[in-house]
Amino acid sequence: MFTKNRSKGFDGTFLVFQIPNKEGDFEAKLVGKLKLEGGYSDAAITSAAINSKNEISASNA
Numbered sequence: 705m706f707t708k709n710r711s712k713g714f715d716g717t718f719l720v721f722q723i724p725n726k727e728g729d730f731e732a733k734l735v736g737k738l739k740l741e742g743g744y745s746d747a748a749i750t751s752a753a754i755n756s757k758n759e760i761s762a763s764n765a
Contacts, residue, residue, distance in 0.1 A: 705722075705732060706720055708749060708750065710748070716740040720736040
Protein backbone atom coordinates (compact mmCIF):
# COMPACT_ATOMS: atom_id res chain seq x y z
CA MET A 705 0.00 0.00 0.00
CA PHE A 706 1.34 3.45 -0.90
CA THR A 707 0.58 6.63 0.99
CA LYS A 708 -0.65 9.67 -0.90
CA ASN A 709 1.56 12.62 -0.02
CA ARG A 710 -0.51 15.79 -0.31
CA SER A 711 1.55 17.87 2.09
CA LYS A 712 1.97 21.59 1.54
CA GLY A 713 5.75 21.14 1.29
CA PHE A 714 5.49 18.26 -1.21
CA ASP A 715 8.90 16.71 -1.90
CA GLY A 716 7.93 13.48 -3.71
CA THR A 717 8.27 11.27 -0.62
CA PHE A 718 5.77 8.47 0.02
CA LEU A 719 5.62 5.49 2.35
CA VAL A 720 5.16 1.84 1.39
CA PHE A 721 3.27 -0.54 3.69
CA GLN A 722 2.71 -4.29 3.47
CA ILE A 723 -0.65 -5.90 4.19
CA PRO A 724 -1.82 -9.45 3.40
CA ASN A 725 -3.94 -9.99 0.30
CA LYS A 726 -6.79 -11.69 2.16
CA GLU A 727 -9.80 -10.83 4.26
CA GLY A 728 -9.34 -9.95 7.90
CA ASP A 729 -8.07 -7.29 10.27
CA PHE A 730 -4.36 -6.60 9.97
CA GLU A 731 -1.83 -4.00 11.04
CA ALA A 732 0.03 -2.49 8.11
CA LYS A 733 3.82 -2.98 8.28
CA LEU A 734 6.04 -0.12 7.07
CA VAL A 735 8.48 -1.62 4.54
CA GLY A 736 9.93 1.43 2.85
CA LYS A 737 10.09 5.14 2.21
CA LEU A 738 10.62 6.25 -1.38
CA LYS A 739 11.05 9.58 -3.09
CA LEU A 740 10.25 10.51 -6.68
CA GLU A 741 11.89 13.52 -8.28
CA GLY A 742 9.66 16.31 -9.52
CA GLY A 743 6.75 18.41 -8.41
CA TYR A 744 3.30 17.35 -7.29
CA SER A 745 1.92 17.23 -10.85
CA ASP A 746 4.46 14.67 -12.05
CA ALA A 747 5.68 12.87 -8.91
CA ALA A 748 2.59 12.32 -6.74
CA ILE A 749 1.38 8.71 -6.52
CA THR A 750 -2.39 8.73 -7.04
CA SER A 751 -3.04 5.01 -7.49
CA ALA A 752 -1.31 1.63 -7.56
CA ALA A 753 -2.28 -1.96 -8.30
CA ILE A 754 -0.78 -5.45 -8.21
CA ASN A 755 -1.63 -7.77 -11.09
CA SER A 756 -1.94 -11.57 -11.04
CA LYS A 757 1.85 -11.87 -11.61
CA ASN A 758 2.49 -9.77 -8.46
CA GLU A 759 3.81 -6.89 -10.57
CA ILE A 760 3.17 -3.40 -9.21
CA SER A 761 2.03 -0.54 -11.40
CA ALA A 762 1.71 2.99 -10.05
CA SER A 763 0.16 6.06 -11.60
CA ASN A 764 0.31 9.79 -11.08
CA ALA A 765 -2.54 10.71 -13.40
